Amino acid sequence: MKHPKEELTYVMIKPDGVRKGLIGEIIRRFEQRDLKIVALEMFQPTHEQIDNHYPKNPEWITRLGEKTKTTYEKYGYDLVADFDTDDTSKIGPEVRKWLVSYMVSSPLVKMVVQGVHSVDVVRKIAGDTMPYKADMGTIRGDFSIDSPALANKEKRAVMNVIHCSETPEEAAHEIKHWFGDVEIYSYKRFGVDE
Numbered sequence: 001m002k003h004p005k006e007e008l009t010y011v012m013i014k015p016d017g018v019r020k021g022l023i024g025e026i027i028r029r030f031e032q033r034d035l036k037i038v039a040l041e042m043f044q045p046t047h048e049q050i051d052n053h054y055p056k057n058p059e060w061i062t063r064l065g066e067k068t069k070t071t072y073e074k075y076g077y078d079l080v081a082d083f084d085t086d087d088t089s090k091i092g093p094e095v096r097k098w099l100v101s102y103m104v105s106s107p108l109v110k111m112v113v114q115g116v117h118s119v120d121v122v123r124k125i126a127g128d129t130m131p132y133k134a135d136m137g138t139i140r141g142d143f144s145i146d147s148p149a150l151a152n153k154e155k156r157a158v159m160n161v162i163h164c165s166e167t168p169e170e171a172a173h174e175i176k177h178w179f180g181d182v183e184i185y186s187y188k189r190f191g192v193d194e
């Protein structure tokens, strides 16, 4: 069992975050909350790396399709007109493709963030997946208004500034995927560790 201060999470600043000039602002918000940046790099991902980052299991892909269908129903849009089908197992892969092409469209910034409940706290600082729903004061709520209604109409992924792991297990998997055996740094923060 790790010390509570040693919990790690994985964060990636997405193309809209990089292109809006939010790299510093995002890091500032994590550090302000006494979280520690213990690995950090800008890089251009390959199509294959992004494809392997997002889950490939049918449940995850169908869930993406179901979310899309729910949005269409909520706003009264015509799902079949846009996708030629209302089958969520066929819509899911389409949305996943949008996501992959969006994520390779600019350099990204990847980082490992450490601290007490870092997985949950980083998701709280990030805000709701859908920026139009995200609370003010969260990264997504302060810097984006994107919605699935708009993104689906424009046949692209929802632009929500950052990606962050959902569970400590997912974080471990993503850190391994994106940083491999690269060193996770160790240092003491004033006022946090001493």
Ligand code: GDP
Residues within 6 Å of the ligand: 064, 067, 068, 071, 095, 098, 099, 128, 129, 148, 151, 152, 156, 157, 158, 159, 160, 163, 164, 166
């Ligand atoms: P996250 O963990 O908060 O990033 O959210 P998910 O794992 O549910 O979804 C992955 C990514 O897919 C999101 O961050 C969005 O960029 C995109 N996405 C999710 N749902 C939709 C949707 O209904 N429509 C579109 N166009 N993109 C979506």
